[in-house]
Amino acid sequence: MGHQTAEETVQPGNYVIIEKRNYRKLCKVTEKGTFTLGKEQVEMVHLLDKPYWTTFKMLPSKTSKKHVSLEVTLRAETMEDIRQGLSSGTDNRLITDDGTSQKLSKEEIEDLREAGKSSKEIVTSLISNSSSFTTKTEFSQEKYIKKKEKKYFRCLTIRKPTISMIQEIYFRQDSSKINFLRMDTLSQILSYSDVKSEGKFLLYDSGTSGLCPAALLSRIGADTSGVMVYLHPGNQAHLTLVQAMNFPGELVNRMMTVNLYNFLRIYEQGKEEILKELVAKHCDWKRTKEMLASDGMSPAKKAKLDNQGENGLGEEKIEGMETIENGVCHIPNSFKEPKWLGETRKAVDCFKKGKADGLIIVTKEHPASIVNGLLSYLGASRPFVIYHCHREPLQETYVALKQRKDVVNLRLFSNFCREYQVLPNRTHPEIMMNDLGGYLLTGFLVE
Structure with a gap:
């Protein structure tokens, strides 16, 4: 495998599509995070620095019984030729679904999964221990295999989002x-x-x-x-x-x-009118804060008011605020331009040109x-x-x-x-x- 650039490999903070058979899920990759597939928690650390379209085999995690680890594999397993040599019936009318046809218990099936057996090996074991499989029609057998393959499939692929x-x-x-x-x-x-x-x-x-x-x-x-x-x-x-x-x-x-x-509003009224409104609102917020502080404001209320004052006020100080309506605000240097105002002005200028x-x-x-x-x-x-x-x-x-x-x-x-x-x-x-x-x-x- 040749050298892969950062754009071609999965990095922390990237989004990826997790594909398991016909199921897809969108996930954001973090260094120590996990994502959910059914009832399983899959560790994301194994995805880092791997190229897109990499296929992984799902294995029991060595650190936690609740987690699943991943191991790179060359290709996903399939159910090809699993019915080879098996006979099939002509109809299903004589089959009774009473739950007794499968000889393997749930505990034995779970032991196969914990032992790291592939989905093909597990499904093969289910077929060989089923007393009714060979009496099913060919269509019913294919349907049964697809259902079990979906349940026990142990491979997934990471894809770049589209x-x-x-x-x-x-x-x-x-x-x-x-x-x-x-x-x-x-x-x-x-x-x-x-x-x-x-x-x-x-x-x-x-x-x-x-x-x-x-x-x-x-x-x-x-x-x-x-x-x-x-x-x-x-x-x-x-x-x-x-x-x-x-x-x-x-x-x-x-x-x-x-x-x-x-x-x-800015396209029609212009920037200056909006700034006047923002300065007036800022002054009202400032006066309210000073009045409450003089009356003994609690720390929780002070933090809440500070947050309200900062929301929408951005970080860029407006140049030349002293020239806008003298007397409207006695503390122009404390006013900061909202972030949204700069972005809005940029969009307005874009449409002023064409x-x-x-x-x-x-x-x-x-x-x-x-x-x-x-x-x-x-x-x-x-x-x-x-x-x-x-x-x-x-x-x-x-x-x-x-x-x-x-x-x-x-x-x-x-x-x-x-x-x-x-x-x-x-x-x-x-x-x-x-x-x-x-x-x-x-x-x-x-x-």
């Missing part, structure tokens, strides 16, 4: 965390909004745990000139899945995360007012895409946009794709498929 794998994991676990956004819908959002490596893109996302901004950053790519402004509601942006993609720092720095209300090449709105709220507020920042002859998990809000938005003369080629649609199980003599639609996926409203803004 947008499709992260979406699959979250959609399977709890689709509401990503606003019921399917992968085919997400791909169409990127296509219809024309996201590429160059240009400026405006995104409003209110409920996908960072899946949409991560997908846009992935499409823009590293070492390019593309820029994205990520507007969000509330005080904090959801960046969980952006962090999970292990993007390089220069790519993440080209994403500006800004509160929607602050962005619109308009966006694409607008994407993925929302849980009614999108009509958001669309009307953000369309003015979109360039002429540029596309916009609106996603909502329900059809009715988009229908109302469609009617409102249809009345505008500067919006053309409006389309409201759903691209539901049904998944199929494809196997010999048993191809059919997936029985337990999730039918959610949302709706898209697309169009172009013209002059």
